[in-house]
Amino acid sequence: MKKLTLEQKLFLNGFRPDQESHLRIIDQEKCKQCELRQCTYVCPVNTYRWENGQITVFFEGCLECGCCRIACQDCQNLEWRYPRGGYGVNYRTG
């Protein structure tokens, strides 16, 4: 079958993104020290990207799995919560 990019896949999903991110890096300085930056690759939708010397959070495509929260537990540098009620991903199949 045709291979889709991750971006193409996310277009298939239903999202209602909030104005503000529900995910917040507590201290960007800490991320600079972080060796592995696991959040940049374990996230299934590539929410966290290392750009211009800091972590940028593309929360709009977040699937709310909680993986980043577990990945960042060594640094405890992520303020993790679910999107506000009614926002975020809306699965049609599940």
Place this chain on the structure above:
Amino acid sequence: MKKLTLEQKLFLNGFRPDQESHLRIIDQEKCKQCELRQCTYVCPVNTYRWENGQITVFFEGCLECGCCRIACQDCQNLEWRYPRGGYGVNYRTG
């Protein structure tokens, strides 16, 4: 799939039947004594049938496998041979 009868299946095969049977019961009396009459059921095309107190040989549909020859080896009451050259079954697939 649709279930066919044995007769219907044999219509699918190509045959060039000889005038005379290549299979011959040596002694019908012996068949009357025969308890099992294995030839009447082991043959894949039901060549041998017990009709009117004797074995009738419907050689036209014979697939020339040789099973009857082995089945009748206790009685040795079957003169078994292949059809004459050019006669008998003609497989298209094999």
Place this chain on the structure above:
Amino acid sequence: MSDQLERFDVIVAGAGPAGMSAAYLLAKEGLNVIVVERGDFPGSKNVMGGVLYRQPTEQIIPGFWREAPLERHVVETQAWVLTEKAAFKAAHRHEAFAQEPYNSFTVLRARFDKWMAQQVRAAGALIVPETVVEEPIMEGDKVVGVRTGRPDGDLYADVVIAADGVNSLLAQKAGLRKKEIPKNEAALAVKEVIALPREVIEDRFQVSGDQGVTIELYAEATWGMVGTGFIYTNKDSLSVGCGVLISELVERGITPNDLLEHMKAHPAVAPLLEGGETREYLAHLIPEGGLYGMPKLSTHGMLVVGDAAMLVNSMHREGSNLAMTSGKFAAQAVLRAKEWNDFSAESLSYYDQLIRDSFIYKDLYKYRNMSRFFETHPEFFSLYPDLLNEACREMLTVDGVSKRAKQRKIFWDALRKRMPWRMALDFYGAWRSIA
């Protein structure tokens, strides 16, 4: 939320299978139940593989399978051991599974859970969607309610049932789960729902009508990491996914989407998906901690059910049944507490007891060391699958070499790759961890 709604018998946080099972049974008994769900509708945030089991579901809603939006009933269960270029497959199909009332179904959770929510509502429970439960409201060590994301959204009840899933903030903030989930006690699963015409699915999986097939895939399916892949048949789509421990992803530096694409491209997998069109891309955390990962299950005024309690038997890819059964037990415990008007930790510990006496605890106990064993024995995800498939290849290759010589070659090849006593230990250990 209006004032008269603020006090309930029971608050259920999360409209998943565990929470809705509890809510349904409690509402049926006349209790005043509210279900708080953060999604637009129950199901819109829910993800599983997903196989739903008939018997445990029927313990909640008898005869559900005659009406519920199910995909296919599973008649054949397959397991594939993949290497880079090969697959060894085992499968079991039974007519008994093709006959009513069936054993299990594939479902799409967004559809099934929506239907189940209707039953829960019809039973008398109130379901409030688009509302996040943020934390328990405590009085000392007692849970007396929950704080929701809505303005003035505090809710109070005799009991809170924490059915808020693997990331359960309630269990954590009420102190039932002491630690963060370690990276090797949670698997990240990603899944695609891939549309294919019904007839194609029926041909490819050799089923007719609403019969379905499940396949679990191992070893190269997860690039040799501890985890599994899966392919489940829906009516006109396939659920295709894989999940691996986060610790494995971290160590190998692999992106989940790449992992899934890797599996989809395998020469034994690709023919099943050919011509399919992805409809949705999903992700979900699966609690893999098993017995050792289980939090405290109850406290004063609160019970923890389903994924929030880490109730998953990964050996048998069972989760929804543990969730629903735990929901049922929670309802039973609450009903008894209600009868005695005693919602203390001691009273509610009846729930712990029900879990402990059931298959849930027994199975988690049985497989308690499995995950750890396989984590420390990566050869079961690469070396042994390889030996198996190459042995098959050798025996099936016809090249004028006698079968005995081939067996000898297989034997010595294996010995060159791992010492016999290590192999013996490996398989004894594997056996111990699952037997």
Place this chain on the structure above:
Amino acid sequence: MSDQLERFDVIVAGAGPAGMSAAYLLAKEGLNVIVVERGDFPGSKNVMGGVLYRQPTEQIIPGFWREAPLERHVVETQAWVLTEKAAFKAAHRHEAFAQEPYNSFTVLRARFDKWMAQQVRAAGALIVPETVVEEPIMEGDKVVGVRTGRPDGDLYADVVIAADGVNSLLAQKAGLRKKEIPKNEAALAVKEVIALPREVIEDRFQVSGDQGVTIELYAEATWGMVGTGFIYTNKDSLSVGCGVLISELVERGITPNDLLEHMKAHPAVAPLLEGGETREYLAHLIPEGGLYGMPKLSTHGMLVVGDAAMLVNSMHREGSNLAMTSGKFAAQAVLRAKEWNDFSAESLSYYDQLIRDSFIYKDLYKYRNMSRFFETHPEFFSLYPDLLNEACREMLTVDGVSKRAKQRKIFWDALRKRMPWRMALDFYGAWRSIA
């Protein structure tokens, strides 16, 4: 037949894979070879499952697979253990089998043998169809020619290669096969070629292009009798058949066609055949005597090859490769005899030696006791398949019973059905007979 045709270097009786292999190699070396075939054309009376192996065929005609009319190259090999209502399936697929030069092919013999006959003719051999070889012409204990069914149809040669199949009249009448084939040393196989659209076959067997799959079926596939069933994919048809020992048919009073219909109707088999149309119905005897059924392989002026020599490895459903390799060995022995101008039994016994040093003898030796073992252990065709499938069913049924309790149930159910020491003996015996 004209006079100058009556004397040859070699007469090959039967244009099957064994005979044609010998004829081809001998004609290539410039010998004057005649092949006598009773069918309208080579292939028109020939039946096999059928799987053709690349390497042994390439020993005869290198690169044959680039030109020959083959059906599909086999990329996946399956084995199914059936009970009345269930199936346990094992399968192995390897990319190596999907790549040139391939391991094996499905073929339709009428088409393949016709092509091979063209190569044999092009190599310089004379093929005479529509002619039955009736008996050897003997001078004392020497075979000097054959009597055919044609008027004035005696043919003479230095060597006769008896490639006249399982019913070999030549081997019998020349005294190489002393006894009639016992009923438990021959299996009757019936087969249907069932047309299905290419795309349907590709979907159902998860293959693309010219890839193919073979399935062997056991136990209930043959109604619990000693034998096997098979389903092989052709380009746009399936070869579906089953074979059981004649002794079993006799004892059970079962008609072969009923047996085949029984297998076709099995709930795991039927979905593969759905919508198919039978194109041909075939029957064939398979020599199952193995090592003990093998006749004397050579005598003065004659060699016996292929099915006529009972060269079938039923454990691995190998036949055509043994046939072709024996044909090659026969050619080698004849060439040496020709060089030495010595066609005595002693000279030709070089053929026996070649067989004995090859995988043919070694494999027949390895499995020499297999057929007899399974004949005397019918539980491998009913009880054990049943225990296996019911164990799977139990473990896959989700009903609130713990896995350990299920295992215990399976264990005691098995013990109730057969004593543990008998089981141990059964499996030890089975292992001994195939290991």
